Amino acid sequence: MSGICGWMGYGGGAAENRRLAEEMGAPLARFDRAPLASIQRGRSAVAVAAAADQALLYQQDKLLLAVWGEVKLRDPELAEQARIHGAGQVLAARWREGAQQVCAALSGGFALCIIDEDAGETLLACDRMGTVPVLYQVAGEALVFGSSADVILRHPLTPARLDHQGLYNYTFFHMVPGPDTVYQNQQRLLPGEYLHFKRGKAATAAYWRAQFDEDGKRSMADLRQEFRAVLRSSVKDSMGGRKVGAFLSGGTDSSTIAGVMCEVAGKGADTYSIGFEAQGYDEMAFARIASRHFGTTHHEYYVTPDDVVAAIPQIASVFDQPFGNASAVPAFYCARMAKADGIGRIFGGDGGDELFGGNERYSKQHIFALYGRVPSLVRKALLEPAVFNMPGGHLINVVRKARSYIQQASVPMPARLETYNLLERYGAKEVFTADFLATTNSAAPLAGLVETYGRSEAKSLINRMLELDLKVTLADNDLPKVSKACELAGIEVAFPFLNDEMVAFASRLTPQQKLNGTKLRYFFKESLRGFLPDEIINKQKHGFGLPFGVWLQHHKPLQQLAIDSLTDLKARNIVRPEFIDQLVGHHLKEHAGYHGTMVWVLMMMEQWFQQRRAAA
Structure with missing residues (x-):
């Protein structure tokens, strides 16, 4: 670093x-x-x-x-x-x-x-x-x-x-x-x-705040031309005279960066992808589509459960505070592959979602926001009594969905974003010891989110969410994940989408050009039709997600590392030993993918403690 x-x-x-x-x-x-x-x-x-x-x-x-x-x-x-x-x-x-x-x-x-x-x-x-x-x-x-x-x-x-x-x-x-x-x-x-x-x-x-021009009048043709020019300029500037490569997940962002690299350099770029031998997690097919389309020199590596066991202590050691995003592991192996090839700098596609409206929650929250447009009298006097007072409504699928929709839509933003928060689902008193909770404020996380959201001067819901995500999703999470994974691999990383000129361009797009009804990143995709393969434009968002919960069910060394870590965590008087026993002994068997996330979060906390002690 x-x-x-x-x-x-x-x-x-x-x-x-x-x-x-x-x-x-x-x-x-x-x-x-x-x-x-x-x-x-x-x-x-x-x-x-x-x-x-x-x-x-x-x-x-x-x-x-x-x-x-x-x-x-x-x-x-x-x-x-x-x-x-x-x-x-x-x-x-x-x-x-x-x-x-x-x-x-x-x-x-x-x-x-x-x-x-x-x-x-x-x-x-x-x-x-x-x-x-x-x-x-x-x-x-x-x-x-x-x-x-x-x-x-x-x-x-x-x-x-x-x-x-x-x-x-x-x-x-x-x-x-x-x-x-x-x-x-x-x-x-x-x-x-x-x-x-x-x-x-x-x-x-x-000294700088995001400012959105929400009433743009420029034509799509003019915007498309400027967008492509800014893309090329940003990628060229990010190259910095080094031998460069790019992460390639097969999504729109990484595929776009890879394609523009080829365009700017006049030859095939070096691209790097990670795969998993786990159903529903492997996206290598889309990375190969993008590579063939642009003619990149493509490099692949399939991460194994043994790789995860080897990487966990290293990942914990490179972060200066606990960090629980499991996709840091595949990012590390991808960066390490590039480093071995002599690449000096690797490009990440991070920022595209937060600038152009690419996260699924944007369309989801748009749908929830529609309920707020219904007159209050209609909601309170007609809809809600009919839905919640219907005899046997809990047995009728459409009524259950209506109740869930109304309940979520009634939660104000940005708290609505945390409706399915894992810690909230378990309950803080179930997870933490009484001594630990006595020294904390359980309302602080949401209060911080509300404060950040409230600072936005944007008029539209989509831009307020984008501004929130520039801080919480990007600066607090995704950028440290990729930067630290690359640091561990000994390679530089650059983020062409976060070029100042690109950020300024995105801020001039209208809300509808980012989220058109429920169509995510509308302008971005329409501007790149004919440049990106149709399969990439139309695919569902995924990324380098790690199948930790799936592997945890069958891979003994991974199970042992997780259990040993959680057992050691019990002695720190932070998490209730009874919760850890319930998590490993019952919850994980009930739904490995869902509860495996909390196993990972707590395991990485303990691993971070252990690596700090080793460093000292």
Whole structure:
């Protein structure tokens, strides 16, 4: 992994600070062996571990500036000044104009730090989509920061103290949503956010927010032409002069990226797919269709249960907090395959769903929202009494469905998205010990979701959901999943759909161009007809889902690892031993696919604990 770390307000001299910066930065290069460079003053330091074209360190008297990532200046005039004088000097000058100005000048995926000792201020920022993590912790008059919790914990002012609320949120969402982390007093910047620190006080603010033009008047033909041009530009920029490949699941996003890569390069791209010997999970046939259509050099690997057993401790070790998305395993094996072929960077199709309206829940919630358009008097006085008071209604299929529909439609957004939440279904009191629950707030996960959803200024339901997913589904879940899997494999990853120009283009599409009735990503698919194979455009969404619950029923080593992990978890006084026994002894046999998800989530929590102990 490459990354950034540092602090302000602590230290006794340049030599001491250099040693501490090197110690903090050691985890950043543990997989890719990236060189670590640092600059320091008497009571501050910053270090970046990255290849030369992804690291910027600049010092001007008592001002320290560092950037990690392939940052670009948005303004052509500033870009020209940077070419002549260096980006560090240009950004230092922008800093004098204010935090908002320096952040808004940047595009691409980046983490930025500016320490101004004369003014006693620090600025931290991450990119608009949150592709690069930035975490921080205030410790008295000092600020400690980094792109990973692992580096912050190495500073003497910020030792590890677990936050039980973070563990609860993890079990609820299967990841820990920002700005919170699994450690007390440690926070993560949200996408498009910066932190300003001065005299022991930290304040965050957004320098960028998603803005939707919901009344677009441009023709489909004009939009299609611009879309294809932006796609080509984004893919070309993401190549960065490296030998590149692409994940290929056979879905619309990965197939589009693979096809455009071939178009831009003028030859077949290297594409990589994962398959599973499990009914209902293998999508290799669609990946092969896309590969044949575009003429890619295709590489395949079938993940086995033994592969999963081998990967679980490694996956747990690469994440700096518990992470329960099982598709990190196939992503790792896919990235490892590309790395073995000499690929320096692999492209992910992440972001297409969240920009263009591709998730099934968008159409589902559209249908639920229709119920709210029925006049309240009709709903309360006629429909609901008729449906819920019908004698024997629970025995009639159509009535049961009507009751379920009304019950779900009556739940306000965004809580309606969590109607089938696994932890909620079990019940927190059934899952967690009383001691653990006494230190947590069971309402916090939904409250955080409501807060994020409420910040949206979009007028339409689809755009409000898209904006929510840019944070919760993408920045909190999918991007860390792919980035960490690639880090473990020792390969870079890029996300062409998250190019600033592409994000801006998608925001100008009308709600109906994203979700036309119940037709998902309408504009996207119509614009790519004739480019993508019809089989890809018309297929149902799937992805690299792992058949963990299926394999868990029959594969003894996988069963043993899961049981051993859950047995060890019992001793931590977090999850009730009785629940674990019920989960493994009864629920799993009842429905392996459904209950296997909770087995995975709890197993990865315990594996994360064990890997932290091993790392210490």
